[in-house]
Amino acid sequence: MPGTDPREAANIVLGELPEFPYLPELPARGVGADIIGRSAALLVDLAVDVVPSGYRVAARPGSVQRRAVDLLRKDVDTLDEMVERAGASPGVVKVQLAGPWTLTAEIELARGHRVLTDRGAVREFTESLVEGLRAHIAEVARRTGSTVVVQLDEPSLPQVLAGALRSPSGYEQVPAVPQPEAVELLARVISAARAATGAPVLVHCCAPRPPIALFRKAGAAGVSLDASSLDGAPTAFTDELGQAWDSGTVLLLGLVPSTDRGTRPDLRTLAGPALRLVDRLGFSRTTLAELAVPTPSCGLAGASTSWLRTALSATRDLGKAFVEPPEDW
Numbered sequence: 001m002p003g004t005d006p007r008e009a010a011n012i013v014l015g016e017l018p019e020f021p022y023l024p025e026l027p028a029r030g031v032g033a034d035i036i037g038r039s040a041a042l043l044v045d046l047a048v049d050v051v052p053s054g055y056r057v058a059a060r061p062g063s064v065q066r067r068a069v070d071l072l073r074k075d076v077d078t079l080d081e082m083v084e085r086a087g088a089s090p091g092v093v094k095v096q097l098a099g100p101w102t103l104t105a106e107i108e109l110a111r112g113h114r115v116l117t118d119r120g121a122v123r124e125f126t127e128s129l130v131e132g133l134r135a136h137i138a139e140v141a142r143r144t145g146s147t148v149v150v151q152l153d154e155p156s157l158p159q160v161l162a163g164a165l166r167s168p169s170g171y172e173q174v175p176a177v178p179q180p181e182a183v184e185l186l187a188r189v190i191s192a193a194r195a196a197t198g199a200p201v202l203v204h205c206c207a208p209r210p211p212i213a214l215f216r217k218a219g220a221a222g223v224s225l226d227a228s229s230l231d232g233a234p235t236a237f238t239d240e241l242g243q244a245w246d247s248g249t250v251l252l253l254g255l256v257p258s259t260d261r262g263t264r265p266d267l268r269t270l271a272g273p274a275l276r277l278v279d280r281l282g283f284s285r286t287t288l289a290e291l292a293v294p295t296p297s298c299g300l301a302g303a304s305t306s307w308l309r310t311a312l313s314a315t316r317d318l319g320k321a322f323v324e325p326p327e328d329w
Helices: 006-016 035-040 063-086 100-105 117-142 157-162 179-197 212-217 228-230 235-246 267-281 289-291 306-323
Strands: 047-051 053-057 092-098 146-155 200-205 222-224 250-256 292-296
Touching: 006 063, 006 306, 035 053, 035 063, 035 092, 035 100, 035 267, 047 063, 092 117, 092 292, 100 117, 100 157, 100 289, 117 146, 117 179, 117 235, 146 179, 157 179, 157 289, 179 212, 212 222, 212 235, 222 228, 228 250, 228 267, 228 292, 235 250, 235 267, 250 267, 250 306, 267 292, 267 306, 289 292, 289 306, 292 306
Parallel strands: 092 146, 146 200, 200 222, 222 250, 250 292
Antiparallel strands: 047 053
């Protein structure tokens, strides 16, 4: 989300999305507040610091990691306070963090290579993340009185699978990770999160063609994707979406623009890609009520405060329209 005030962010979330609020992320606060720094704050017995090329493994926690931990703690405190002020605990609260492949792709080892290049280090990071995530889930659940839903963000996974990442120096290509290995490690985190929450686990990826089948094999109950390019998607990809729906997987469809568009589009326009997808795949439009959740197209960090409220309000209204479609649909 945009801005630097966790109180304002939590107030907006609870006001606009009272049935499915989330713990806000505010990357504008700087180092330690972005997706990697925030997720690194959950690591147990592993330390990171910042160098000119990005996050790097460190011998001991430094000021950057301490700041990340403090920011996350403050955000949980603020959400707890705002829930208490609201006078009722929401049924669920979503938390989100980098998945194991994105986290290890974006942190360097001490010698300057990505953690991703060392399979032993990847597994060590994954186990550390799992341990920290369990504690985070327990804290949020205790403080809010809500069931916690975990969302793993894997924006880098398509590049990891394609071998499209370069070393931090830029001179070497990082070898592709085989799909079975990617499934196994992601499944480790998903199963741990599901066991800790008793709730379905979501995976989010804003890449144009996220690996839907891989996410399903790893145990994701819902997949979040940017739906803006679905109209031009190849048949192989839309078939994966159809198979997901056939299996009961929920698709969180990014339909509402994440950045300012001036006036709010009407609901029919916003729903267009989803309506055309169900028609193309031959599903009943009731599928949108049963197995689809509208969302913003991706993160809202680049939105103005006014558009943020507009986007969240439109998302809520679109969800209601999925359940009770207007006559002009």
